Amino acid sequence: MPDHDFIIKLQQLSFRYKSNDVDTLNNLSLAIKPGECVGLIGPNGAGKSTLISIITGLLSAQTGSVCYGDNATPRQFIKQQLALVPQEYAFYERLTVQQNLAYFASLLKTNNCDELVTNTLAQCQLSHVSSKKADNLSGGYKRRLNLAIALLKQPSVLILDEPTVGIDPVSRELIMQLLATLKQQGTTIIYTSHLLTEVEQICDTIYGLKRGELIHITAHSENAPLQISFESALCDDAIAGITALLPNTQLNSPSQIEISSCKEPLALLAQLSQLSLPPISEINYSTLHLENYYKELFTEL
Numbered sequence: 001m002p003d004h005d006f007i008i009k010l011q012q013l014s015f016r017y018k019s020n021d022v023d024t025l026n027n028l029s030l031a032i033k034p035g036e037c038v039g040l041i042g043p044n045g046a047g048k049s050t051l052i053s054i055i056t057g058l059l060s061a062q063t064g065s066v067c068y069g070d071n072a073t074p075r076q077f078i079k080q081q082l083a084l085v086p087q088e089y090a091f092y093e094r095l096t097v098q099q100n101l102a103y104f105a106s107l108l109k110t111n112n113c114d115e116l117v118t119n120t121l122a123q124c125q126l127s128h129v130s131s132k133k134a135d136n137l138s139g140g141y142k143r144r145l146n147l148a149i150a151l152l153k154q155p156s157v158l159i160l161d162e163p164t165v166g167i168d169p170v171s172r173e174l175i176m177q178l179l180a181t182l183k184q185q186g187t188t189i190i191y192t193s194h195l196l197t198e199v200e201q202i203c204d205t206i207y208g209l210k211r212g213e214l215i216h217i218t219a220h221s222e223n224a225p226l227q228i229s230f231e232s233a234l235c236d237d238a239i240a241g242i243t244a245l246l247p248n249t250q251l252n253s254p255s256q257i258e259i260s261s262c263k264e265p266l267a268l269l270a271q272l273s274q275l276s277l278p279p280i281s282e283i284n285y286s287t288l289h290l291e292n293y294y295k296e297l298f299t300e301l
């Protein structure tokens, strides 16, 4: 990949904590394109936070390299363009929401601190709690504040380490919508979560971290099952016609079929339209089935 095609590139990284006798990361490589939304999944202890710490410059790998796009030095890039939303709360509990944001904005040395704080409060729907002490916020609002602090920098790369742990559905949805908007605006996102539906919802590319290595999961999403429901039950002739055309079809119910492995759903629907079948009421084609794949990948036999 030519250099300008990536914003972060890790090459053959290995990392071991001094007190451990195995590598947490093992010869790991990854190239992230500008604007890409990358999901990082894996069980507790897989090394996700360690990898994030290396990307954000908090830890240094013993071997391998981390390069950032834009011809910036790592230090410049991390300082100016990269923001992390850590797993832990990263604000001052005794300060109000406004004071926290004003403090972190002042570290950015911009001329328009007040405007930046006001806009970020609005962006994260925190304006109405701006004078509340951070400590007195609910879990969902604390998570929003954690995110707001990272967004002050208006980063081109936003890294989120389990940003929705322990929050209610309203705050969760708000955070997911905010991320979708940032993604639309071209922000590169690296997202770790144990909530696989979230990862599926926003990530373009998903990697599983296993034994220190990255496994590209999206590549396994081809040939997903396709379920088709019809408005009425299929007659025997219809079933015979379908199975003659598509041998890998099973009948889930009198009015629903499932094609176990479907690469090109549109072509398949065109084939089915040649038969005389009841109208289709619903089509279900999930390209990833991350939950199932996760179990397969991470359950040790």
Ligand SMILES: Nc1ncnc2c1ncn2[C@@H]1O[C@H](COP(=O)(O)OP(=O)(O)OP(=O)(O)O)[C@@H](O)[C@H]1O
Pocket: 017, 018, 019, 020, 024, 042, 043, 044, 045, 046, 047, 048, 049, 050, 051
């Ligand atoms: N400071 C440290 N010193 C020694 N070992 C550590 C340290 N931090 C993490 N580890 C170990 O490194 C491995 C990876 O931990 P890490 O926190 O990166 O995993 P994770 O995938 O982020 O886990 P989780 O999903 O629980 O956040 C674990 O075995 C952990 O115990």
